[in-house]
Every structure is written in structure tokens, then in C-alpha cells.
Amino acid sequence: MSITRFHAVTMLAALAGFAVGQSAWAGDAIPAGQDNAIARDPRQALADAGIEFNATYIGELLGNVSGGMRTGAIYTGRLDLGTTIDLEKVAGWTGATFHANMYQINGDGLSRSYIGNLMLVSGVEALPSTRLYELWIEQKLAGGRLAIRVGQQASDVEFIDSAYDDIFINSALGWPGITGTDLPAGGPSPPLAAPGIRVKADLSDKITAYLALFDGNASPWSGLDPQLTNQNGLLFRINDPPWWIGQLKYRFEIGENKLPASITGGGWYSMMSFADQRLSIEGRSLADPDSSGMPALLRRNQGVFVVYEQMLSRAAPDSDKGIAFFARASVSPSDRNLISSYFDGGLLFTGFSAAQPNDKFGVAATYARISDAARELDRDVQLFTGTPYPIRDYEAILEVTYQAEVRENILVQPVFEYITHPGGGAVDPNDPTQTHRIRNAVMFGVRTTLTY
Structure with a gap:
């Protein structure tokens, strides 16, 4: 299209x-004496x-001041336009909701153009495009305890998620770095959603189960960036081998102050084929000059994960503000994934200022381990070339950020990130000898969020 x-x-x-x-507006006259507002x-x-419209614009000025592939600054922005319609109010369809939203993305990306890291410094970073993102209908049953959602949707809002990570800018502190790197097109997450079915069931007041089935790839295989082959989000792919994800979330309270906490465990399973990280279709190392250079294809892929979050203290009795903590971990097979294990965690501080009650401060870190198979491939390169080719090991990022509420609908957020071993310790593309890693990078920036 x-x-x-x-x-x-x-x-x-x-x-x-x-x-x-x-x-609907014309049919519902305002009673006499009601507030004319x-x-x-x-x-x-x-x-x-029953009809809600929303508009959010995120603008970011980010700069790489040291290390990476080169220093420099970029501006990037994303306009998000959406609507949510209560179909019961509008059309008499009991328990049904319709939602759709689209992105208009502009500007450059600091990670792809200046740093070269796997876990993008910003979750907004994407190739410029105007793109349909989500388009789904949700039906609630059993008094709202069961919800079935069908259509093009994202998995990052409900799965492997914490209520305390939304403040952070780095992409991996939203959709985890392991799934965002290992899955085709990054999995159903910004900037590409995928057609699927999600079932959510409140099994009790404390336990909620989630299960979803998605098309396994939001973009066709072509060797190009998935954002180019599904540029406008309109392919609605349903013929690829599926990707499953499920989790069970248990909520509880801790101590006399009844501090809220939860633990979530789950896993995902892909029925697609994945490229071997080391061996070719002949069984030789991909670094071997006598190999075809075509990686062997391995059937299926999977991962398991756990999420823990807890409020550590309240800013005031019965307040939902205070100090909160979250941690997430995930593992996947080494032979078919670039990242085999992943961990992140952070602290969120809210309600610390009476003058600015909605300001937030956060500190978080991510760690992504390069798989053994990918490391062995790098050792093979050393062997076949006779050069001290860098062996990739991990990528880790520290983020410190402060979100200030200037007005109810205006947020300004300075941010600092330190990126260790960009690309997992990959070779600097600007090094003609192919023997030096991309240098550790230091990023400073500011995000502005406008909502309507």
C-alpha cells in the first residue's frame, strides 16, 4: 500500500x-443546570x-560525547495518535473495546549512527516512517475477569514488564534486550506490532494468567531492516510459523505497611527456524574460508523469564509513591541466539518533593551476555585470520534519569547513559585492522513529552 x-x-x-x-454527543443533551464546562x-x-482520542509527542535531543563509533548529536521524534472506543456505549456491544494507534517517526538514531550498541539508547529510535502500530478489539467476559484481544498488537506492555520501568529511556528497559535482539523483527514491540490473540484471565484477586499467540515475524525475510520491508505496518502477516508467550503473575503485600509486590514467571516459544551462530550448512565454522557462509538453520527457539518488583517504602501512609525496585532475568539457547542470558534492574523514586509531587528519579542497569556460540565464532575468526580479532562478551548499560512535570501534560527528562562494550564488544567498523572494539560510550540527552 x-x-x-x-x-x-x-x-x-x-x-x-x-x-x-x-x-453520540448530539444525542446526549446536557441536563439543565449541569456544568457548562x-x-x-x-x-x-x-x-x-465512549470515544477517546489521544496524542503524544516525544522529542529527544541526544548526544554521544565520548566513545562509540563517533561522537555527535541527533534529534528524533515520535508522534503517537490513537483512539480507544467503548463499543458498548457506541454500538451496544457489551464488554467490547476497540483500539488503534499510529506513529509518525522522524529524525536520526544515536545508536545506529553514532554508537553501534545492541540495546538502543532510546525506545523511540526507529527508521523514519508513518506507520500503523496497533489495531485490535478486546472482549471482556465473566464479569471482566477474562479478556480476549484479537488484532495487531504489541507484547511489551503486558509481558515481561514491570510497573516501575516506564520512566527509563533505553529500549531494553521496556521490551527486554534479549527478546528485542534474538526474535525476528525484535518481536511484537515498538516500532512493529504483529497480528495475534491474547487471553488474560484473573484466576483470583492475586493471580493473573496471560497467554498470547502471535505471527512469528512482523516483517518478511529479505536481508533488509524489518522496518523497511514493513514500512507502514500494513502487512498484517498471519502465515509465518507462530510465536507463543505466556506468564503467570502473583501479587502480594509485604510487612506491616502492606507494601505491594509481585513476581512473574513465564516463557516463550517460537516455531520458526533460526540461524546457527557459529556453523554453516556444511557443519563448518562460518569463519572458515571453505564454508559457504550460509548459516545452518535450527528449528524452534525458546526462552524463560522472571520478573520481580516491589515497593520498598512509601512517601506517606497509603501513598502509591515512594521507593520501588524491579529486576528481570531471561535465558535462551546459545547455539541460535546472539544473546543467551539477560538481566536488568532498577530503582524508582517518586513523591520526594512536595513542590513537585509527580516528579520521578530513576537509576537502572542492563546486562546482555553474548552467547557461547557467537564467542566461538569470534575465536574461529582469530584462528583463520591470525589476527587479534575481538571476542564479543557482553553489553551493559547504566541509565540515570530525572522526569520533571513542567505542567500536567508536559514532561522534561534529562538522561545519562554509559554504554559498556557496544555491540557486545564488537569490532569498530571504522578500524581498518579489524582488531579494536567499539569504545565505551557516554550519552547525555533530554526527552520532552507532550500529551493531549
Whole structure:
């Protein structure tokens, strides 16, 4: 589908939503004596009728001041336009909700152009595009305890997620670095969602089960960046071998102050084939000049993960603000994955300022271990070339950030990241001898978030 056609489709969808909203608004007259503020606010009237629109713009000025492939600065931005419609209010469909949103992405990426790291310094970084992201309907049953969602959707909001990691900018502190690197197209996460079915069931007041089945690849195999082969998010792929993910979340309270905590355990399973990280189809090392250079294909892939989060102290009795902690860990097979084990964790501080009650401060770190098979390939390169070719080992990132609420809908967020062993300790592409790693990098930046 062309860009022009895509714009036409999105405009028609917006106009249809507006027309439905206008009809609902016109049909629900405001009772005499009610606050006329609602009459002056079309958005509130639409929300009352079951139609919500949202707009968020994230703008980032980020600079690599030391190390990496080269120093420099970039500006990148992402406009997110979305709508959520209560189909019960609008069309009488009990328990149903419709949601859609799209991105307009602009600017360069600091990781791809300046640093060369695996876990992108920003979750906003993506190739410039106008893209449909999510498009789904959710049906709630059994009094809301069971929810089934069908359509193009993302997995990062509910799976392998913590309530305390949203402040952080690094992409791996959203969708974990291991799944974002190992899965085709990074898995269903920004900037590419995938068609799927998600089932969420509240088994008790403390236990929630999640299970989802997605198409295994949001973009066709081509050797190009997946964002180029599904540039506008309109492929709606459903014929690839599937990807499953499931988890069980248990919520509990700790101590006399009943501090909230939860532990989540789960796993994922892909039915696709994955490239061997070391061996060719002939069984030779990929570094061997006599090999075809075509990696062997290994059937299936999987991973297991655990997430723990806890509030450590409250800013005030019965407050949901205070000091909170989270940690996540995941492992996958070494022979078919670049990253075989992953860990991250962090601390979130909120409610520490009476003058700025909604400000947040966070410190977090990520660690991604390069798999044994990929390391062996690097040793093979040393053997066949006779050069001190770097052996990749890990990539680790420290992030420190402060989110200040300037106004209710304006956030300004300075951020610092220190990136150790970019690319897992990969060779610097600017080194003609192919013997030096990409240098550790230091990133400073500021994110501005505007919401409506």
C-alpha cells in the first residue's frame, strides 16, 4: 500500500470516529443546570459517549560525547495518535473495546549512527516512517475477569514488564534486550506490532494468567531492516510459523505497611527456524574460508523469564509513591541466539518533593551476555585470520534519569547513559585492522513529552 493510500485510510478512520462521536454527543443533551464546562469541551463529551482520542509527542535531543563509533548529536521524534472506543456505549456491544494507534517517526538514531550498541539508547529510535502500530478489539467476559484481544498488537506492555520501568529511556528497559535482539523483527514491540490473540484471565484477586499467540515475524525475510520491508505496518502477516508467550503473575503485600509486590514467571516459544551462530550448512565454522557462509538453520527457539518488583517504602501512609525496585532475568539457547542470558534492574523514586509531587528519579542497569556460540565464532575468526580479532562478551548499560512535570501534560527528562562494550564488544567498523572494539560510550540527552 502506498503512503498516499495509507494517509487516506487513516483520514477516513479519523473522520468515521469523529462522525460517530458527533452523533453520540448530539444525542446526549446536557441536563439543565449541569456544568457548562463539558459543553465547551468536545473531547470530554466524546469521552462520555465512549470515544477517546489521544496524542503524544516525544522529542529527544541526544548526544554521544565520548566513545562509540563517533561522537555527535541527533534529534528524533515520535508522534503517537490513537483512539480507544467503548463499543458498548457506541454500538451496544457489551464488554467490547476497540483500539488503534499510529506513529509518525522522524529524525536520526544515536545508536545506529553514532554508537553501534545492541540495546538502543532510546525506545523511540526507529527508521523514519508513518506507520500503523496497533489495531485490535478486546472482549471482556465473566464479569471482566477474562479478556480476549484479537488484532495487531504489541507484547511489551503486558509481558515481561514491570510497573516501575516506564520512566527509563533505553529500549531494553521496556521490551527486554534479549527478546528485542534474538526474535525476528525484535518481536511484537515498538516500532512493529504483529497480528495475534491474547487471553488474560484473573484466576483470583492475586493471580493473573496471560497467554498470547502471535505471527512469528512482523516483517518478511529479505536481508533488509524489518522496518523497511514493513514500512507502514500494513502487512498484517498471519502465515509465518507462530510465536507463543505466556506468564503467570502473583501479587502480594509485604510487612506491616502492606507494601505491594509481585513476581512473574513465564516463557516463550517460537516455531520458526533460526540461524546457527557459529556453523554453516556444511557443519563448518562460518569463519572458515571453505564454508559457504550460509548459516545452518535450527528449528524452534525458546526462552524463560522472571520478573520481580516491589515497593520498598512509601512517601506517606497509603501513598502509591515512594521507593520501588524491579529486576528481570531471561535465558535462551546459545547455539541460535546472539544473546543467551539477560538481566536488568532498577530503582524508582517518586513523591520526594512536595513542590513537585509527580516528579520521578530513576537509576537502572542492563546486562546482555553474548552467547557461547557467537564467542566461538569470534575465536574461529582469530584462528583463520591470525589476527587479534575481538571476542564479543557482553553489553551493559547504566541509565540515570530525572522526569520533571513542567505542567500536567508536559514532561522534561534529562538522561545519562554509559554504554559498556557496544555491540557486545564488537569490532569498530571504522578500524581498518579489524582488531579494536567499539569504545565505551557516554550519552547525555533530554526527552520532552507532550500529551493531549
